Amino acid sequence: xxxxxxxxxADIYVTEWQNSDAILKxxxxxxxxxxxxxxxxxxxxTIKESQTIMEVKSFGIPAPLVYFVNLxxxxxxxxxxxxKPIHDLPxxxxxxxxxxxxxxxxxxxxxxIMHGDLTTSNFIFFQNKVYVIDFGxxxxxxxxxxxxxxxxxIKEILNSAHAKIMEKAWKNFLTGYRSVVGTARYLKIIKxxxxxxxxxxxxxxx
Amino acid sequence: xxxxxxxxxxxxxxxxxxxxxxxxGKILSDIRKIYRPPEGExxxxxxxxxxxxxxxxxxxxxxxxxxxxxxxxxDLVSYAGGPGLGPCLRxxxxxxxxxxxxxxxPIYPVNHAIGHIELGKLLTGAKNPLVLLVSGGHTMLLAFxxxxxxxxxxxxxxxxxxxxxxxGRSLGFASPCGKNIEQLAQTSSKYTPLPYSVxxxxxxxxxxxxxxxxxxxxxxxxxxxxxxxxxxxxxSEAVERALSFTGKKELMIVGGVAANKRLSEMLKDVCKRHGxxxxxxxxxxxxxxxxxxxxxxILESQVKKGVLLxxxxxxxxxxxxxxxxxx
Numbered sequence: 116x117x118x119x120x121x122x123x124x125a126d127i128y129v130t131e132w133q134n135s136d137a138i139l140k141x142x143x144x145x146x147x148x149x150x151x152x153x154x155x156x157x158x159x160x161t162i163k164e165s166q167t168i169m170e171v172k173s174f175g176i177p178a179p180l181v182y183f184v185n186l187x188x189x190x191x192x193x194x195x196x197x198x199k200p201i202h203d204l205p206x207x208x209x210x211x212x213x214x215x216x217x218x219x220x221x222x223x224x225x226x227x228i229m230h231g232d233l234t235t236s237n238f239i240f241f242q243n244k245v246y247v248i249d250f251g252x253x254x255x256x257x258x259x260x261x262x263x264x265x266x267x268x269i270k271e272i273l274n275s276a277h278a279k280i281m282e283k284a285w286k287n288f289l290t291g292y293r294s295v296v297g298t299a300r301y302l303k304i305i306k307x308x309x310x311x312x313x314x315x316x317x318x319x320x321x
Numbered sequence: 322x323x324x325x326x327x328x329x330x331x332x333x334x335x336x337x338x339x340x341x342x343x344x345x346g347k348i349l350s351d352i353r354k355i356y357r358p359p360e361g362e363x364x365x366x367x368x369x370x371x372x373x374x375x376x377x378x379x380x381x382x383x384x385x386x387x388x389x390x391x392x393x394x395x396d397l398v399s400y401a402g403g404p405g406l407g408p409c410l411r412x413x414x415x416x417x418x419x420x421x422x423x424x425x426x427p428i429y430p431v432n433h434a435i436g437h438i439e440l441g442k443l444l445t446g447a448k449n450p451l452v453l454l455v456s457g458g459h460t461m462l463l464a465f466x467x468x469x470x471x472x473x474x475x476x477x478x479x480x481x482x483x484x485x486x487x488x489g490r491s492l493g494f495a496s497p498c499g500k501n502i503e504q505l506a507q508t509s510s511k512y513t514p515l516p517y518s519v520x521x522x523x524x525x526x527x528x529x530x531x532x533x534x535x536x537x538x539x540x541x542x543x544x545x546x547x548x549x550x551x552x553x554x555x556x557s558e559a560v561e562r563a564l565s566f567t568g569k570k571e572l573m574i575v576g577g578v579a580a581n582k583r584l585s586e587m588l589k590d591v592c593k594r595h596g597x598x599x600x601x602x603x604x605x606x607x608x609x610x611x612x613x614x615x616x617x618x619i620l621e622s623q624v625k626k627g628v629l630l631x632x633x634x635x636x637x638x639x640x641x642x643x644x645x646x647x648x
Contacts, residue, residue, distance in 0.1 A: 120565075121565065121595065122565050123558065123561035123562035123563075123565045123566075124558070124562075145590070147586070147587035147591060149551075150512075151512045151514065152514070155514065156517065231520065231521065233521065234522075234566060264477075268521040268523065271472065271522070271523070272521075272566075274472075275464070275471035276466075276471075276567070278466055278469075279467065314477065314478065315477065316460075316475065316476065316480065316640075317638040317639060
């Protein structure tokens with residue numbers, strides 16, 4: 116077992132399962148966190164993540180297969196998607212793939228799922244397909260406000276980590292999103308995104 | 322080069338003189354007077370500004386006396402242009418304008434939040450850090466990219482400082498209450514589960530505030546303990562996310578809440594996990610002070626001419642990610 120990423124929440128190992136490449140995602144206990152809080156969070160998120168992955172696959176979102184869940188250890192064994200996170204791709208590629216990301220997020224929302232952690236690192240590009248990963252913070256919700264929180268987050272990430280290409284990527288993302296959820300819903304969500312932004316500290320109130 | 326900085330964004334009126342030699346800066350003096358609201362109440366902007374006006378001349382003259390310079394030695398004067406409380410900001414701006422026009426000294430409005438970061442970098446020696454700015458006015462995770470500080474995560478509603486202050490006031494403490502809450506929390510170790518709200522890299526504290534108020538009746542100490550544990554764990558998680566997303570190898574924590582020991586302790590552990598170096602601003606300069614304004618003014622003056630008097634604005638809402646940084 117080889118450690119490939121020390122993520123914020125979990126450690127990611129590459130391993131094998133039934134002769135195919137697999138990822139073992141372990142939500143390790145954190146010393147700094149109060150033990151009760153720590154245990155609750157790790158358990159809840161492990162359950163949430165494995166459940167949501169299975170659910171989103173059922174309506175056609177490319178996501179890894181879940182092989183095995185160990186609640187005692189807060190670990191999930193799943194299929195390895197050997198592509199690259201969109202975060203690490205060249206700018207031009209990020210711009211074109213933004214539309215596909217928008218599409219996928221639209222599909223999630225249409226099916227009542229909020230991802231909860233939309234960053235460019237949580238989309239993996241592999242064999243011309245974009246996979247969605249990391250559903251630990253996801254929620255089942257059809258509330259427009261929750262969906263708007265999702266969009267605001269990816270907007271913030273584009274604005275900070277991909278500042279140079281933010282405008283183009285964001286435009287493409289929205290085109291993709293709109294094509295799935297429809298114009299009426301799109302306009303509603305977009306309005307809420309600005310509302311959330313205006314609630315932020317010292318935001319320019321338009 | 323010698324610069325005077327005037328800070329008056331909220332409860333603190335402060336003047337400081339810094340001398341820059343080569344790349345390093347030396348704080349020659351930093352004098353403060355802090356407005357204390359009555360117990361159980363928050364800052365009243367009018368009362369605070371009155372406090373600042375009454376104390377401005379003593380603070381300024383004490384500051385010059387301690388630094389052993391005269392006004393004529395100053396190469397520039399800078400003041401906090403925002404963000405902050407309007408009436409308070411105006412006091413600092415008036416003092417700065419008077420000095421600038423009477424003595425013909427170049428004048429620079431400075432963003433208060435950038436001041437926290439720049440002073441932090443000067444005092445800790447961090448080179449390219451992820452910055453956690455936690456104070457009464459801010460809760461933000463920032464990294465420098467393309468001539469601007471970019472926000473990687475922030476609070477969606479109230480700040481960590483407000484959370485502690487508003488809760489503290491409901492217990493009858495006077496703002497700022499962080500220290501009182503920290504002391505009370507140390508007497509308990511009984512954790513009551515409270516709402517934990519991390520949305521990606523962002524956090525939200527408003528639900529936590531209401532929930533904590535509702536468990537106070539059982540035990541104040543337990544409530545303080547549980548509040549700190551929950552709120553700081555949320556911040557630590559957001560920091561972990563931002564560290565792993567940006568790949569930064571340094572974390573610097575600045576702002577008033579940086580003084581909290583439990584928060585530092587948790588963040589130290591986060592840094593250990595991610596192999597990052599941990600920097601915390603010295604206690605004396607964690608809160609609002611003139612030095613942060615003086616130093617940022619000096620940095621600005623390296624690349625810009627002073628502002629015309631008619632353009633010496635104050636802006637209550639001045640987001641730090643809208644400031645272009647050329648030095």
